[in-house]
Amino acid sequence: MYCPYCGEKLALVLHDQEGLIPYCKSCGEFRFPQFATAVSMVVTNRTKDKILLAKHKNQDDYILIAGYIKKGETAEKTVTREFREETKLNVVKYKYMSSRYHESHNVLMLNYLVIAENGDPVIDENELDEVKWFDPEEALEAIRKDSDAQYFLKNALSELKNKF
Numbered sequence: 733m734y735c736p737y738c739g740e741k742l743a744l745v746l747h748d749q750e751g752l753i754p755y756c757k758s759c760g761e762f763r764f765p766q767f768a769t770a771v772s773m774v775v776t777n778r779t780k781d782k783i784l785l786a787k788h789k790n791q792d793d794y795i796l797i798a799g800y801i802k803k804g805e806t807a808e809k810t811v812t813r814e815f816r817e818e819t820k821l822n823v824v825k826y827k828y829m830s831s832r833y834h835e836s837h838n839v840l841m842l843n844y845l846v847i848a849e850n851g852d853p854v855i856d857e858n859e860l861d862e863v864k865w866f867d868p869e870e871a872l873e874a875i876r877k878d879s880d881a882q883y884f885l886k887n888a889l890s891e892l893k894n895k896f
């Protein structure tokens with residue numbers, strides 16, 4: 733591990749509250765691990781009987797709509813901005829669900845359950861191949877297996893059975 737500011741090799745030093753944390757002797761600063769943050773969305777309609785899934789170019793299985801949080805932006809803002817960018821539909825209501833750290837992309841995914849306005853999504857064909865509404869059981873079949881998306885979708889479907 734190296735200091736992202738000066739390139740000095742980091743040493744683990746005991747921090748008062750946080751335990752052993754990488755420390756840069758040259759800067760005299762603790763360097764907490766850095767990672768990106770993104771939102772992922774399980775999107776349903778107003779009647780809560782459909783789930784919207786997306787597919788990237790040249791991929792067989794479906795995923796959740798997701799996007800990176802821009803520096804300085806709140807996660808809440810990312811949910812409404814990213815959803816509108818990717819579908820041209822508006823978010824009606826959303827609720828934070830849970831998070832998962834994704835090792836291979838070094839990103840913390842914050843999952844939201846989203847109610848969207850009714851309508852047909854209009855996609856940016858440079859980014860996505862397809863975005864479509866599924867019945868909940870079909871969505872579970874179509875979602876990428878053993879993925880964070882599958883985990884978030886299962887959580888959301890049991891939440892929808894309750895009351896969101």
Ligand SMILES: [Zn+2]
Pocket residue numbers: 735736737738739740756757758759760
């Ligand atoms: Zn440094």
